[in-house]
Amino acid sequence: xxxxxxxxxxxxxxxxxxxxxxxxxxxxxxxxxxxxxxxxxxxxxxxxxxxxxxxxxxxxxxxxxxxxxxxxxxxxxxxxxxxxxxxxxxxxxxxxxxxxxxxxxxxxxxxxxxxxxxxxxxxxxxxxxxxxxxxxxxxxxxxxxxxxxxxxxxxxxxxxxxxxxxxxxxxxxxxxxxxxxxxxxxxxxxxxxxxxxxxxxxxxxxxxxxxxxxxx
Amino acid sequence: xxxxxxxxxxxxxxxxxxxxxxxxxxxxxxxxxxxxxxxxxxxxxxxxxxxxxxxxxxxxxxxxxxxxxxxxxxxxxxxxxxxxxxxxxxxxxxxxxxxxxxxxxxxxxxxxxxxxxxxxxxxxxxxxxxxxxxxxxxxxxxxxxxxxxxxxxxxxxxxxxxxxxxxxxxxxxxxxxxxxxxxxxxxxxxxxxxxxxxxxxxxxxxxxxxxxxxxx
Numbered sequence: 078x079x080x081x082x083x084x085x086x087x088x089x090x091x092x093x094x095x096x097x098x099x100x101x102x103x104x105x106x107x108x109x110x111x112x113x114x115x116x117x118x119x120x121x122x123x124x125x126x127x128x129x130x131x132x133x134x135x136x137x138x139x140x141x142x143x144x145x146x147x148x149x150x151x152x153x154x155x156x157x158x159x160x161x162x163x164x165x166x167x168x169x170x171x172x173x174x175x176x177x178x179x180x181x182x183x184x185x186x187x188x189x190x191x192x193x194x195x196x197x198x199x200x201x202x203x204x205x206x207x208x209x210x211x212x213x214x215x216x217x218x219x220x221x222x223x224x225x226x227x228x229x230x231x232x233x234x235x236x237x238x239x240x241x242x243x244x245x246x247x248x249x250x251x252x253x254x255x256x257x258x259x260x261x262x263x264x265x266x267x268x269x270x271x272x273x274x275x276x277x278x279x280x281x282x283x284x285x286x287x288x289x290x291x292x293x
Numbered sequence: 294x295x296x297x298x299x300x301x302x303x304x305x306x307x308x309x310x311x312x313x314x315x316x317x318x319x320x321x322x323x324x325x326x327x328x329x330x331x332x333x334x335x336x337x338x339x340x341x342x343x344x345x346x347x348x349x350x351x352x353x354x355x356x357x358x359x360x361x362x363x364x365x366x367x368x369x370x371x372x373x374x375x376x377x378x379x380x381x382x383x384x385x386x387x388x389x390x391x392x393x394x395x396x397x398x399x400x401x402x403x404x405x406x407x408x409x410x411x412x413x414x415x416x417x418x419x420x421x422x423x424x425x426x427x428x429x430x431x432x433x434x435x436x437x438x439x440x441x442x443x444x445x446x447x448x449x450x451x452x453x454x455x456x457x458x459x460x461x462x463x464x465x466x467x468x469x470x471x472x473x474x475x476x477x478x479x480x481x482x483x484x485x486x487x488x489x490x491x492x493x494x495x496x497x498x499x500x501x502x503x504x505x506x507x508x509x
Contacts, residue, residue, distance in 0.1 A: 080444075085436075114440050126444060129436035139409075139432065141446040193355075216355065220301075220345035224330050228296075228342060228357040 079123040079275060082136040082145035088260050089127075091167045092146040095262075096125075099282040134159050134263060143268040143276055149258040150237055154198045160269060163262040163284045170239040170258055172201060173251035177226050182233070185209060185253040192232040195225030202235040205255045223247040295339040295491060298352040298361035304476050305343075307383045308362040311478075312341075315498035350375050350479060359484040359492055365474040366453055370414045376485060379478040379500045386455040386474055388417060389467035393442045398449070401425060401469040408448040411441030418451040421471045439463040 083092050083106065093103050102119040105111060106127050117124045126142055133147035134157035145159070150172055152161065174185045174194075182188055186209055195216040196202045206213045216231050218224075223243055225231035237258065238244060238251055262283055269276060299308050299322065309319050318335040321327060322343050333340045342358055349363035350373035361375070366388055368377065390401045390410075398404055402425055411432040412418045422429045432447050434440075439459055441447035453474065454460060454467055478499055485492060 114437050115443065126440060127437075128440065129434075131435045132437070135432060135434060136444065136446060139446050141444045216351060218345075218351060219347045221330050221343075221348070224342060224344065227331065228352065230352060230355050230357045 079144070079279075080126060080142045081123065082126045082128055082133045082142035082147075084130045084133050084145075084147055085127055086130060088130070088146060088148060088168045091165075092260065095146070095165060095283055095286065096279075098286055099279045101279070131155065137263050137265050140265045140268060143265050143272075144279065145263045146260055147263060149256070149261055150198065150201070152261060152263070153256070153258075154200045156200070158266070159263040160266050161261050162264050162269075162280055163287050165260040165262055165283065165287050166290050168258075168260040170237045171251070172198065172235065172255040172258060173238045174205075174233055174235055174253045174255070175223075175226075175238070175244050175249045175251045176233045178248050178250045180232075182252055185233075186211060188213065188233055193225075193230065194233045194235060195222050195231035196235040197222055198235055198237075201255060205235070223249055295360070295495075296342060296358045297339065298342045298344055298349045298358035298363075300346040300349050300361075300363055301343055302346060304346070304362060304364060304384045307381075308476065311362070311381060311499055311502065312495075314502055315495045317495070347371065353479050353481050356481045356484060359481050359488075360495065361479045362476055363479060365472070365477055366414065366417070368477060368479070369472070369474075370416045372416070374482070375479045376482050377477050378480050378485075378496055379503050381476040381478055381499065381503050382506050384474075384476040386453045387467070388414065388451065388471040388474060389454045390421075390449055390451050390469045390471070391439075391442075391454070391460050391465045391467045392449045394464050394466045396448075398468055401449075402427060404429065404449055409441075409446065410449045410451060411438050411447035412451040413438060414451055414453075417471060421451070439465055 093107055096103055101123045103116055103125040105116045114127050130151050133145040134155055136142040137145040137159045138157040176182045190212050193214045193216050195218050199215045199217045202215055222234045222236045225234045309323055312319055317339045319332055319341040321332045330343050346367050349361040350371055352358040353361040353375045354373040392398045406428050409430045409432050411434050415431045415433045418431055438450045438452045441450045
């Protein structure tokens with residue numbers, strides 16, 4: 078029995094569609110009234126765990142799921158011991174530094190030393206500002222990071238930006254990108270080594286589709 | 294201008310009602326179509342920040358909000374430098390250790406040494422198991438912790454239990470409580486010291502109501 082960890086939220090629909098392409102139908106998790114956190118595929122040969130984005134690498138690292146789909150941002154922030162297998166190409170967004178539109182900062186390096194930066198992604202932010210050699214005080218928030226500059230708790234934020242609508246609505250503007258994030262297929266290293274072909278088939282099908290899409 | 298941080302979710306409605314009792318009407322945040330994260334009181338003398346539970350002590354610790362309402366569980370987990378002012382008495386729930394109903398464990402001390410325990414509250418859990426002198430491996434999950442024992446990623450969980458319905462639905466049972474949590478009014482220590490009476494009035498009104506309710 079193959080177990081895959083699927084992320085709740087924005088990446089779910091396309092994740093289900095990619096597994097469908099690989100022969101596993103988990104579309105039950107998309108039903109609006111679905112409350113189940115564990116769903117069997119229609120063929121009965123696999124099951125999906127429906128978990129939060131940040132928990133996908135946990136289930137895969139502990140081997141409770143052999144495969145998982147998760148954003149690169151989560152992988153970079155949490156640094157779990159999982160194998161990155163395929164860049165699935167969807168769910169694209171940028172990890173960006175943003176400030177108030179009314180401020181004069183044009184790049185992250187212009188921020189004042191020791192200023193406060195709010196983020197859900199404090200590990201990524203720390204790494205980025207360390208590389209810039211700019212000491213900043215990171216304020217860890219768990220949601221609505223765009224409130225940071227508005228309330229004055231922070232001079233800047235580091236957050237995921239997809240369309241830029243949330244930033245705009247809150248009078249913020251992105252001034253620099255840390256990296257570009259897309260959904261990734263990840264795997265449990267030991268399960269991949271002990272695989273008798275089943276996981277490889279899924280991997281092959283998904284990389285083929287990803288390559289095709291990336292080359293378009 | 295007084296700024297208060299209100300927690301999204303289960304504690305919001307009663308928090309708004311308590312501030313209404315103290316003369317500040319933030320009921321606009323309860324409108325189902327409300328998308329604003331910052332709302333002025335009807336009297337215009339105060340504003341509310343609508344933030345996630347875990348972020349309330351952050352805004353208060355940094356002085357961006359002078360007062361806030363948050364569950365004791367969050368205060369215990371994050372240990373921010375804020376003043377606990379009033380036990381508001383609502384939002385009661387237990388922080389409990391739970392295991393599969395089919396398991397034979399009757400108390401936390403019976404769990405096997407070095408077993409895995411999944412929780413969103415790893416700080417509280419670490420403290421609890423350290424006191425028990427039981428070494429456990431904590432697995433940090435961000436949601437749906439009840440999946441832990443079902444998938445086998447953990448032998449037990451530590452999580453908030455209100456009615457116990459979620460545990461029951463997932464075949465789990467609580468075997469021991471770490472502590473009982475209720476909503477607390479918290480304050481920014483410096484703002485309280487510099488208060489010219491405004492904050493004290495709110496505090497008095499809220500403690501009176503809380504004492505009345507607690508004595509019923």
